[in-house]
Amino acid sequence: MAEATSPTTSPSPAVDVSGLVRSLGDAVVISDADGRIVTWNPAAERIFGFSEAEAMGEMLDLITPERHRRRHWDGYAKTMRTGQTRYGTSLLKVPALHKDGHTLSIAFTVSLLFGADGEVSGIVAVIRDETERFEEERRLRRRMAELEEALGTLVLA
Numbered sequence: 001m002a003e004a005t006s007p008t009t010s011p012s013p014a015v016d017v018s019g020l021v022r023s024l025g026d027a028v029v030i031s032d033a034d035g036r037i038v039t040w041n042p043a044a045e046r047i048f049g050f051s052e053a054e055a056m057g058e059m060l061d062l063i064t065p066e067r068h069r070r071r072h073w074d075g076y077a078k079t080m081r082t083g084q085t086r087y088g089t090s091l092l093k094v095p096a097l098h099k100d101g102h103t104l105s106i107a108f109t110v111s112l113l114f115g116a117d118g119e120v121s122g123i124v125a126v127i128r129d130e131t132e133r134f135e136e137e138r139r140l141r142r143r144m145a146e147l148e149e150a151l152g153t154l155v156l157a
Helices: 017-023 042-048 066-082 131-156
Strands: 027-032 037-040 092-097 103-114 120-129
Touching: 027 042, 042 103, 042 120, 066 120, 103 131
Parallel strands: none
Antiparallel strands: 027 037, 027 120, 092 103, 103 120
């Protein structure tokens, strides 16, 4: 696996990065330049339902809904080619797939991994399951629309 560094920094030997990744409550999914999963932490198992053994070496299609794959791979290829992403500091919110087939709402940021040659060698995604919050917001929007309609009816009466 590539070092999680930029071309101008190096990791501190005092930091147990693998222990940190294992202990995080958010999913950490690292994919190589081809989009194959090379790191899958316990939070990713909990969120997506796939064990580490099931996910390792699989393409990111494992968790990407089919209707979003073309756009995903177009963006992935551009990032690998240019070494730039607009999602390093911006939160990206997209649907994802759970092992059992249901759709999740996830939010994540990404960071690029660079090899010794300075070229992009992979991507780290730090992912949070936002499904419950998304569903609650949807319920609240519906309820607000119902109340606005009822209020409009009362005003006209």
